[in-house]
Amino acid sequence: MDCAGVKSKTRAMRQIGVVLDIVLFAAASHWFAVSSLLPTTLAAYWSARNIQFRGKKMVQLESQATPERARKMGARQIYEALRDQILGRVYEAGGQLPSSRNLSNELGVSRTTVTVAYEQLAAEGFVELRQGARPRVAALPFGQLPTGAAPKQQGAQPLSAYGERLRATPPWLDYLPNSLMVDFRYGDLAPSDFPALAWKKAVNAVIAQRPSRLAYDDPRGSRRLRQALQGYLWRARTLQCDLEQIIIVNGSQQGLDLCARLLLDYGSEFVIENPGYRMARQIFASTGASPVPIAVDGEGLKTELLEGVRARLAYVTPSHQFPLGGVMPISRRHQLLEWARENDTYVIEDDYDSEYRYDISPVPPLQSLEAGSNVIYLGTISKTLSPMMRIGYLVVPPELQDVFATAKQLSDRHSPATEQEALASLIESGGYESHVRRVRRLNRDRRETLLNALQRAFGEGITVEGADAGLHVVVWFNGLLKSSETALLETARRAGLGVHGISPLYEPQPDEATADRLGLVMGYSALTPRQIEKGVQLLLVAVETVKANSEVKFGLAETEANARGVASMTATRIRSGNWTSNM
Template identity: 40%
Template sequence: MYLELDGQGPHYGQLVRALKAAILDGRLAAGARLPATRALADELGVSRNTVLAAYEQLRAEGYLDSRVGSGSYVAALETRRPPRRPPQRAEAQSRYIERARRVHVRGVARIHQGLRYNLQYGDPVTNPALSSAWGRELARAAAYTGLESPPAQGLPALREAVCDYLARRRGVRAQPDDVLIINGTQQAFALCTRVLLDEGDPVVIEQPHYFGARQAFAAHGARLVPVRTDREGLVCAELPQEAPKLIYVTPSHQFPGGTVLSLPRRLELLRYADAQGSWILEDDYDSEFRYDVHPLAALRELDGGERVIYVGTFSKALFGALRLGYMVLPPALREDFIIAKYLADFGSPAIEQMALAKFIAEGSFERHLRRATKTLKARRAAMLQGLRRYAGHRVDVEEGHAGMHLVAWLRGYTPERLDALIALARRYELGLYPIAPHYLQPPPRQGLLLGYAGLSAAELDTAMRLFGRCLDEMG
């Protein structure tokens, strides 16, 4: 029996108060049998006479009933727990959490969870057999992975597999020592803030951009400098005169606009970073999925690995529950990032790393990518056809030729009217996502981020028909 004595006064009085509290708050229910006096005395380290005296006091006050030959029992009392005070959120205990509370918008990407036609970006459902295949890989890996903590930099087998994969698919030449295994792209942002930034340091971000990166930088206290994008990607002519500490870009498939950073601008950006002493964070988040276009060389490959930190993730290519990604680091920063990773979590899970290393080395990963790319290409075509058929001239579509989403700009819509459209669509079980959260300032037009990775081609046709119906009803 657990009783906590308060240490105030004689043991007899402490025990009386502890038992009363247990009875009044319901831990000792009516009719419950109390321990024998000798057993409770031994448990609490007090004399038996102390327990006898406490029981007698509680009987006198009506808390206990005695039954000859049976012991002491809690009396049937009308007890009520005192009302609980509503939980109060503590004041921000650090500058970091004060900023994080301001910038963090919970669930931006998941506001329509559970809807039948949820056009959420970024959670691919392309291979129903992937779950069982991954389960088998995990079981195999568990059998031959050591039980000790993995190296903070990541298992050598996975770092080697990443290098081989990048050389084949992206033309990125790297050595295993250049690679750091991380828990998804979001950890890459966190590590960059710790290694590269102090409060107030300027960070260039694209406009528009991935809001998860913006939130990570802003919570750390960075000063965000948005730079416009157009059909050739980041407008390098508008980069600030003041040297930014970090430049965050998505050159292979600008998020969320869908453009590709042109080769002249890639070279211009690299010259700017070299002249200013800035670091470039190249987020290559979904370049595995390209349709009818040949990718340009990665910034890291053009740079030779001097100023560019290259980041990739397996969460988009496989499934969101797999929180594994990688950074390819410049030699000058390698040890600092490994230190930061070690201090963050000692290293990513070893069994998942080994399973993924085997999955890549045996060719299963690239077979999955070929199958997924074919499926996503068909879904993209279904969405484009549906938009042309059901939405027509009422939207302007940024088609893009990669990834898992499209951008649709709505003609003549205000922010209030867009909110009404999203609410109407929800009644039809259709989940629509505004593009505005990906802008630091309000966008020039109202638009939607339409994800097609989670629905079949037939479901996407239905979703676009419902979208057209909503547009009709909005007038």
């Protein structure tokens, strides 16, 4: 290349360098000008080259935007961060925020994402947007928090009396997942028992039947399902009722809640079994009503103890008392209904587990006796299909059918229609009753496995109750006191075994016959025979460990007591001058 060409190329490179210097200088000047316009707090904030999200430095603006950061940052995050900083006076009223273009470049997200965040802030009155101008912090009419203060936490505001009663209620944590090898938790079902193919077929058939329009349904529930249940209840439980008396609810819990709202007032009383279903007690007590616990025995509620009791309602489980498992005989059923009639009391008959009878004949439900004029019948499919499928039903007296329908409508309009229609199809086809017979056989086998394993492991050391029906048994340990319950549960859990004590199901003053015995409620319907065998072996080890620890503690306590006694006798002899040393 000749000398002239070299000089020409050098001159061009110098010109390019000058242009780049001018561009960089202009960019730096622009940034300085933007920073100088921001309030003091904001200028310091940007000079630190970061944005704080909920107190954590999540985005470093000096660094280059990365695909990972872009995935993490969303409009919701940007909106929440800016909102919290406006409330905390990081951005003062009237101050300008970065433009959507600048902020999107700094955060490594699209401009649309930032625009969505700004528009949400504007919709809520936090910022003012004008075309061609940067967003400006609005003057908040509701005032601002002190600098650096966090917004008040939700739940700090006063609640209603109902809310305060719920706040005082112990949380129910049985739904939490665990990593136990075996869990004898009651109320669970085996996934393998669910009729997946039949249910899928029923649901697909419902979906294929496209309705002429999508609209709200009858709050009482699908007419087709209520007709199917009407026939099923007559075949399975000899229960007769009109179609309008059946109210479909989202599980038995909602049924109990509707009963509590409609039948109880603050200061009224309700009869509850002792021990009994804790969730029912909590639902009724949440209204401000007071429980009247009535003891139970091997035949259910002791109806003779109702004499002199005046209550607005009574909650009973006559087909399979929870948790002790007793079946209420016909004589007690008539006695209960007579007491309810004389005191104008409604009886809630929870007929859970009635499908599972092994060694006994079925007893007619209360609702079918004497026309059941004071009885509200409560049924559910949670023990036959799945507790995750929230479908239950009430059969209410005719005078209550309208008010219950209104209460259901105000609560949640109506239960999901697809599941109702699918269940109706399953009942109409006979598939539901066929499924019930199948799972009854499976759970009979599980029950036999559990009873045999308990007998081999503990022999005469235990007493088993409630094995004639249902999906759980109660096991009383004749050699362990109730005071050892916590130690046993914790020892078992450390070994990978879940067992559940009966004491939380009692009122503060339990029946004297069981006050000092340790009892477990052992469900078996979610376990395989192998798991049941393994679980009983783990339970045996846990019981022996607790017994050994108790004996050691008792021996130490006895030794200490003897030592204290010897010391006391020695001191007495020294004071009296009758001391003779044997040394």
